[in-house]
Amino acid sequence: MRHPLVMGNWKLNGNKKMVSDLIDGLRKELNAVQGCGVAIAPPVMYLDQAQQALADSQIVLGAQNVDVNLSGAFTGEVSAEMLKDIGARYIIIGHSERRTYHKESDEFIAKKFAVLKEAGLIPVLCIGETEAENEAGKTEEVCARQIDAVLESQGAAAFNGAVIAYEPIWAIGTGKSATPAQAQAVHKFIREHIARKDAKVAEQVIIQYGGSVNDKNAAELFAQPDIDGALVGGASLKADAFAVIVKAAAAAKA
């Protein structure tokens, strides 16, 4: 039985006070929630502060990126071992903002996936199509290609214990979420695509939806059978809104 996971991607936002205030708020709001995994991915600069603030809570630390290299002359990078050392567990890779602004390819992201698995960390593999691809009817083709980069290099078993976040790019930060039916159709396709290689792996893999998830639309998204929680951007910066999303996931999958 899959458990939902709601993860907050803080992106390039925050400062020391905000980290402290937001985590205080989350701890209060989410104190008694059960049945839904919760993670936050603050900017790398604040991971240590966040980990200390999360002590003895059920909220798990995550991170927004990782390098493919483990150590050496790679200025500005952060390794899987460093993330592990600091206490992070869920690591976002392949976010469309990195694919776009940092020109990360499917193959490069697949390498990050392998590095994280090797380190015992949990990849949160973001996939999703642009608006033009969506309008051209290429959503499934794009998602399949992005997943295949991992499937073909590492096999279906690599998705054991991993997380996929389906994030249509046209829905990110736009206030225009995919409808529950639209998202469910793509999630079902993703699960079936993996099931062609390994049905057991496909059944357990957590497939989050991301893209303008908020406290108003979360419940109807989570009511869909293949939507296992969310990767939340903007709404993860407010403790009360994020808590409503987490509680909606817990209630939908109880």
Ligand SMILES: O=C[C@H](O)COP(=O)(O)O
């Ligand atoms: O990683 C999170 C996604 O990019 C969604 O961001 P958003 O909730 O602000 O649309």
